[in-house]
Amino acid sequence: MPTTRRGLLLAGPALALARPALAAWPDRPVRIVVSFTAGGTTDIIARVVGNLLAERWGQPVVIENRPGAGGNIGTEYVARAVPDGYTLLVASVGPLAVNGALYRSMPYDTRKDLAPITLLAGVPNILVVAAASPVRSVAELVALAKERPGGLSYGSTGVGTSSHLSSAIMDGMAGVQTTHVPYRGAVALNDLLTRRIDFMFATIPSVIEQIRGGRLRALAVSTLRRSRAAPEVPTMEELGFAGFDASSWFGILAPVGTPRDVVERVSADAAAAVRRPEIERQMVDQGADPVGSTPEEFGAFLDAEIARWAGIVRLSGASVN
Incomplete structure (x- = not known):
């Protein structure tokens, strides 16, 4: 932004218009894109959290399923969306951390095209x-x-x-x-x-x-610890598969460039939602472990998971043209 008086005068009207819109966010329905079909775990978690966010924001939160290509279609859609806070993504480990190593060509880069908001839950x-x-x-x-x-x-x-x-x-x-x-x-x-x-x-x-x-x-x-939802079921490691750890997780992201104030608000509100005692009990009973991280924590987690899954993909020999 120019620092001259003329530059500031020219920028002034735009800033004046931007501030009320940001302060009022959301002033219309927010769309959460789910990169898998309805009825799956990604969709279930998105709808639970979406209902709580709608209650908190006083605006409808619309869940839109855009499945296909291992989650790449819906994820790319959000990566290319206008970064105004009205299009968010709930996605899982596949499109966010695995597919970059699995697919020969990717239509987006998780860390360059998407802004991490919060890690919602881990799921064995x-x-x-x-x-x-x-x-x-x-x-x-x-x-x-x-x-x-x-x-x-x-x-x-x-x-x-x-x-x-x-x-x-x-x-x-x-x-x-x-x-x-x-x-x-x-x-x-x-x-x-x-x-x-x-x-x-x-x-x-x-x-x-x-x-x-x-x-x-x-x-x-598939995790190193037994699930609280099914404590009688042994881990793969207990059964002789040393170090077997291939769990899923789910998070909220936005197109990169989404206003920082909006990212922080969504992060705080979504984290509060999954930590509500009744929601936490419901999620644990269904087999999910609620998290609710900051954007920075989720970003560091993504970096670690992308590196970890790249190694797993190499060992598995899996690939997609």
């Missing part, structure tokens, strides 16, 4: 089979996969998602070969329940009711 993946499956343990699943190389199939919520890479890691560590069947979001669950696919690493919130209702059998969780 859980290895599940249909209740009618003869497989009752990870050991039995591995043994069956060794008997039938390539004969067992697993679903995922998309290429490069943590549900995909969790199974790829298990294949590599167990020395087996299974067949990946990617889906556009949580619809993989339907084929798992009807045994069109044999197993799946799913986020706990997307399957916890089916587990509790006896329609799915849980074999292990």
Whole structure:
């Protein structure tokens, strides 16, 4: 901005117009884009938080699902949106930390094109089979996969998602070969329940009711610690997969250039939302661990996760043209 008197005079009207708009934000509906289909964990968390933000802001918060390309389509849409605070993104580890290493060409750069706002929650993946499956343990699943190389199939919520890479890691560590069947979001669950696919690493919130209702059998969780929502389910590490840690997480971001005041307000309000005692209890019961970080903390977390998942992708051998 020019520092001369003439420059300040020219800039004055623009600043005068900008300040009331920023102070009044939001003065119209806010859109939260979800980069996966409705019904999945990303969508569930976005709607819970969106409802609380709407209550806090006195403005509608509209959830818009834009799935596809492992979350890249919705994420790119927000990365290219006007940075005015009225288009936000709720996305997961895949499009934010994994896909940069997985895809040969990316339409956005997480750290250059998106402003981190807050890390909402961490969510373990859980290895599940249909209740009618003869497989009752990870050991039995591995043994069956060794008997039938390539004969067992697993679903995922998309290429490069943590549900995909969790199974790829298990294949590599167990020395087996299974067949990946990617889906556009949580619809993989339907084929798992009807045994069109044999197993799946799913986020706990997307399957916890089916587990509790006896329609799915849980074999292990993908984190180093057991889940508070299913404490009876062992970790993969407990079952001999040393260091197995492939959990999901979910955060809010905005297009880079979004006013800092807006970023800080969304961060504070979203963090307060997931920390409300009744919401925290609800999220923990469904298998999510609420966080609520500052933008700076989320940015540092993203840097660490991008580096960590790049190593996991290399070890898995997964890639997308």
